[in-house]
Amino acid sequence: MSIESTPRLDPALAAGNLQQLAGYEARHFRWTVQGKVATVVLDRPERKNPLTFESYAELRDLFGRLRQATDVKAVVVTGSGGNFCSGGDVHEIIGPLVRLQAPELLLFTRMTGDLVKAMRACPQPIVAAVDGVCAGAGAIVAMASDLRLGTARSKTAFLFNRVGLAGCDMGACAILPRIVGQGRASELLYTGRSLGGEEGERWGFFNRLCGPDELLAEAQKLAAELADGPTFANGITKTMLHHEWAMTLEQAIEAEAQAQALCMLTEDFTRAYEAFVARRKPVFEGN
Known part of the structure; x- marks a missing residue:
């Protein structure tokens, strides 16, 4: 971005x-x-x-x-x-x-x-x-x-x-x-x-x-x-890897549910779907 x-x-x-x-x-x-x-x-x-x-x-x-x-x-x-x-x-x-x-x-x-x-x-x-x-x-x-x-x-x-x-x-x-x-x-x-x-x-x-x-x-x-990957989503992964150290399993699953829902709002998620349908490699832009 x-x-x-x-x-x-x-x-x-x-x-x-x-x-x-x-x-x-x-x-x-x-x-x-x-x-x-x-x-x-x-x-x-x-x-x-x-x-x-x-x-x-x-x-x-x-x-x-x-x-x-x-x-x-x-x-x-x-x-x-x-x-x-x-x-x-x-x-x-x-x-x-x-x-x-x-x-x-x-x-x-x-x-x-x-x-x-x-x-x-x-x-x-x-x-x-x-x-x-x-x-x-x-x-x-x-x-x-x-x-x-x-x-x-x-x-x-x-x-x-x-x-x-x-x-x-x-x-x-x-x-x-x-x-x-x-x-x-x-x-x-x-x-x-x-x-x-x-x-x-x-x-x-x-x-x-x-x-x-x-x-x-x-x-x-x-x-x-x-x-070159979905960098917004990668940033979320890094955040969750770090913060889940101090969470219970229940807390971690809920936090990941919210984080993943946020990632599903990104254009990269749509790009990946469209690329899959078209049988081509997605080009991510980090948004």
Whole structure:
């Protein structure tokens, strides 16, 4: 959906709630948009792409803005130089944190948690393309994505225990067990050990493995397929996958009934029916 394609929408409402992000100029990572797919590249390869206070905040704000984006329908997150992300920068984050008091530390931990909340709240499916080191906050970013492609040489580690911290960081105790199971999540969070690529695929952390040279292209291909689908309905699916964690079965079934009825009002639903009758592939437009 774009502002131009919704003439019934009041311009003032559109201006406050719809925006295009293809021209966004990132300061602390690389951001490109090709077609309907945006790619975030964490780009500090000499340090294995660690996060800083600034990149945390910019990622949080950008994923928050994606809720209003009309031109981006799926997102790929990856790292440069053969690694995904080594976590929070030891010198630029960890060092300063040991000198702070509780109010300032809570400011930081809430900011990092807000990144995960923004990733889960944006309607676009997020595909993480994970190669090499994927540790600490980097493992969290991969975890918070909707789909994960890895390589055999991927090394994913929730390292918080190794630095004297609890594994309950940025939603790990809520999200990770739902991906790999309670027992396996407990092992990773208590020990901080690395999860290899092949093991990660067996455990369900990775949807599939790719060769390192094909990883980004495969992730972008998958994202493009999602972006060409019924994106309004995909956004509803993502919302329900997230919110139904806290629902009873009865509540979930009722919430899905209401959500599906809403999707049946979309033009994409009609397009799919008409394409089926005409024996052709539907062309979805996200409305």
